[in-house]
Amino acid sequence: MLAQWLLPVAVACAGCEESQATPRAQSPSSDLDKASADAPGPTIRPAEKGDGDPPPAKTASPSSDGPLLLDLDGGSVAAAKAQRILHVGDSMVPLVGNYLRPILQARGDTYSINSVTSSSTLEWGGEKRLLQKAMYKFDPQVILISLGSNELFDPTPERRAASIRQIVTDTRGRPCLWLGPPAWKKDLGFIQVLKKNLGHCRYLDSTRLNLPRMADGRHPDWTGGYRWASATWKELGGESAVPTGNAPKP
Numbered sequence: 001m002l003a004q005w006l007l008p009v010a011v012a013c014a015g016c017e018e019s020q021a022t023p024r025a026q027s028p029s030s031d032l033d034k035a036s037a038d039a040p041g042p043t044i045r046p047a048e049k050g051d052g053d054p055p056p057a058k059t060a061s062p063s064s065d066g067p068l069l070l071d072l073d074g075g076s077v078a079a080a081k082a083q084r085i086l087h088v089g090d091s092m093v094p095l096v097g098n099y100l101r102p103i104l105q106a107r108g109d110t111y112s113i114n115s116v117t118s119s120s121t122l123e124w125g126g127e128k129r130l131l132q133k134a135m136y137k138f139d140p141q142v143i144l145i146s147l148g149s150n151e152l153f154d155p156t157p158e159r160r161a162a163s164i165r166q167i168v169t170d171t172r173g174r175p176c177l178w179l180g181p182p183a184w185k186k187d188l189g190f191i192q193v194l195k196k197n198l199g200h201c202r203y204l205d206s207t208r209l210n211l212p213r214m215a216d217g218r219h220p221d222w223t224g225g226y227r228w229a230s231a232t233w234k235e236l237g238g239e240s241a242v243p244t245g246n247a248p249k250p
Helices: 034-038 093-106 122-126 132-136 157-168 190-196 220-236
Strands: 069-072 075-078 084-089 110-115 143-146 176-179 201-205
Touching: 084 093, 084 132, 093 143, 093 220, 110 132, 110 176, 122 132, 132 143, 132 157, 143 220, 157 190, 176 220, 201 220
Parallel strands: 084 110, 084 143, 143 176, 176 201
Antiparallel strands: 069 075
């Protein structure tokens, strides 16, 4: 029996009407997602071309020097100034997205949350190609990815490399920030596999942040989510403080 590593949803996502699965608050389960754990590596299909394909964008720089940039006709600007940001992934998405979405909404822009509970890179970059579908629907300028928490303790993480690469490919070269899983204990090699296959996407090392946790010991609590969102906003080049209505602990 493998270690317990699949994370269910643990926080309500405010205004997640755009999500494929709207998170609901519930007690974390310790059951292993056997379908995800035991399934063979995904079959990767080439991206289908068609009139509805989002147009490609210039390749984003993976450099960590300065904020993530978005190339526009008038020049490069901080990714935080994008009019359309898409945040995809597992139940960790709303922990950051619930804080960042109001910033864009206040200025008339769009921060779309597309989260699927207990999902992994195998769903988003495997046969289901969930990111590709989200790209068609939302046509984002900047993509945020929160995936990996359900894969930290896979004893054969190398089998996920192809899905990670497909996810990166499906961003179509647009500015991409992968929010690394906030590991609560040492993983079994997934993070290393992830970093090796990120392509042009930038990586935010969430393990370096001090994130208080919920009772499950895994998901960051509201204060942890605020700190995580603040670190993400800074990486995107956001200059203003992330607003919160719940006054997190400093």
